[in-house]
Amino acid sequence: MAPSAVPVDGFAHIEEEDFGRTAKRIKLKAAPVESDAEDRDAVTIPSHPLGIRPSGNAYTASHDIKRACGPFARIPDELLITLLEGLDAQDLVRLGSTCKAFYAFTRLEELWRTLFIESPPEDFVWNGTWRSTYLRLPASHTSLVSCRNLFSDVLYRPFHCTYTPLEPYTTNIPSRNAIPRLSDLTPEEFSDSWTDQPYILTSPVKQWPIYNNWTPSTLLAKYPNVKIRAEAVDWPLNVYTAYMNNSLDESPLYLFDRAFVEKLSITVGRDDPHASYWPPTCFGEDLFSVLGAQRPDCRWMIMGPARSGSTFHKDPNATSAWNAVLTGSKYWLMFPSSPTTAPPPGVILSADASEITSPLSIAEYLLSFHALARRTPGCREAICYAGEVLHVPSGWFHLVLNLDESLALTQNFVPRRHVADVLRFLRDTGDQASGFKDEVTDPYKLFVEKLGEEAPEVLAEGLKELKKQDGAKVVARSEKWEQLVQKDDAEGGGGGFFFGFGGDSDEEVP
Ligand SMILES: O=C(O)CCC(=O)C(=O)O
Ligand SMILES: [Fe+2]
Known part of the structure; x- marks a missing residue:
């Protein structure tokens, strides 16, 4: 074949019979x-x-x-x-x-x-x-x-x-793993029974003015030049949409914008008659609202093509979250966490459990670990469709895969039942607190102060629970210690569990 007349990147077009874009x-x-x-x-x-x-x-x-x-x-x-x-x-x-x-x-x-x-x-x-x-x-x-x-x-x-094909991993969800689907809940039902359970609400979003009005194409038509954040880049929406419609990336760049409310000039809130959307009422109060302008980032618009999504993570600052799908559908794979349970298969935690490493892309994870994850106790799975909202409880690991092009909104919040967890997170792992403005140097102190001013009884309850958890931890540690000492005895340690610092003695311990 004659070389292409157009100079290209060092090569002319070469056609071969057995490969090509329309690959056999x-x-x-x-x-x-x-x-x-x-x-x-x-x-x-x-x-x-x-x-x-x-x-x-x-x-x-x-x-x-x-x-x-x-x-x-x-x-x-x-x-x-x-x-x-x-x-x-x-x-x-x-x-x-x-x-x-x-x-x-x-x-x-x-x-x-x-x-x-x-x-x-x-x-x-x-x-x-x-x-x-x-x-x-x-x-x-x-x-x-x-x-x-x-x-x-x-x-x-x-x-x-x-x-x-990823379909084999997102279908045939075993009933023991299925995340419950509920038409709605009252805030009391949520607070009494559901703050630690993932579930899908099947109706509330359908009342939002933006439901049916916001799709990737209507947003593109209305805001083509608005710059949005997609991982490490800020692109005009028309560029991101061009990427979304024409990319073969294994892990597609995912639009995740925390300033969409300001950028698109919309209002949010249950009490605002002009609001474009509002948090579903069942989630009740959000105790981070006591922080006012100093609260950490809490809401994101999320958009991406099929096969985009989020690798395993826990949400920031021990917050809970809801995730509302406006268009498309998402497969969720979730695991609870506790200091005594292992992380999900294929997920590695740093020694102090502060960092989660899941080095695999979503597709690689599903190929390599899904079967094991599905059989692991605690595993929860579901597909959340347009118009539905999924609840992510504080501390749960989750992996999310968009099954088709998808637009969603998510918001993080602190329900009363998780105040102690948030206090503990900010107190003990304050260096990992995220989304706070730079001026907030001590998020724990700030939260205690503001909660004390706005809802002293909630703070008192949270601190009491925190103390109880601290006590339980000490007991658990001393039980573990006892077990170790007894094990040492049983293994012929002679009852003399030796603990010493180098230099205490010149004698070698046999
Ligand atoms: O829709 C998604 O990809 C999940 C988003 C998520 O998990 C998050 O915002 O923390
Ligand atoms: Fe998340």
Whole structure:
């Protein structure tokens, strides 16, 4: 084929018969560590646009592009990517023009997404990929070279995660895990029985003026140039929408804007006749409202394409939350937490339980851990549809997946029953308090002061509960201590549990 007349990024268009954008579909056995899909039929995943295949295929291949690259072939793929992360755009393009292997490696979208976020270009047009957008290459100018004999899990994995069907993980929810669905609750019922339970309210949002009036397209028509926050970028809504409608990211950039009320000039509140929406009445009072203008961030507009969502986390400052879906639907996977229970499968907590590490994307998590999560006691699951609201109790872990393009609002609040938890969080882990303005240097003191002024009986009750919990912790610790000492005795420690500081004695303890 004659090279394209349009100069492109170092390559002319090359067409191959067995790969391409309208990729033929190959049969591929999903390769989860352990998954619901494992025993099902092989899933259909398109072939990679560059023809890259998983590493295992190299064992039976007669030719291997990377292996033919001399000493470079010995660099593991992960390390190669780490090295490439140190290059700027120009160097990546140059290096990518040297051979097919580098061509493929320098195409990895994560490299370009990072470059973009570190130094966002001005006035760009979303061109379908981070690379094309960063290099200002319209899709028609982008080269596509066959790398059929390149075998790399590192390059193939994001593509696999983008295309692997997630439906098996979000359907057939076992009844023991199903989050209850309720038409409504009174604030008393909520306070008496539901503050520690996730549940879905199936009706209240349908009365909001914005319900049916706010969709991604109506917002786009009304506020195309309003800049909104999507993870690390602030983009005009029209740019984000272009991204949302045309991206193949494994973990799509998720719009999460905490200032949407001000930006879109709307009002919120149960008592405001012009309010666009209000918190569902069942959640009752929100005790962080005593902080007035000093309360931490508490509401967000959330938008994203299918497969976007939130990896496992707990909400900030031990708050509870509600999450109302305006369009689309969300799959929720939730676990309670306590100081004595393990975190959800695949989630790692730091030693002081302050940091949650869930290094996997949502798709990777579902592929690798969903089957185990589903069988783990405490697991709760549901799909929350448009018009419905899900309650996230204080301290619960949750992972959320958008099943289709979705627009939602969420608000964090402090119900009376969780005042002690919030006090404990702010007192004991104040350095992790989040969303407060910089001027708030001691959130615990501030909350105690303001709650004492506005609702002294609630503060007294909260502090009493806190003291009780502190006492219970001491008892639990001393019971654990007793158990350890007894275990030591039973194991022949001779009753002499030895505890000492280095330097106390020169004698070695045998
Ligand atoms: O809708 C979502 O992705 C969940 C949002 C969430 O969990 C949060 O705002 O804390
Ligand atoms: Fe959350």
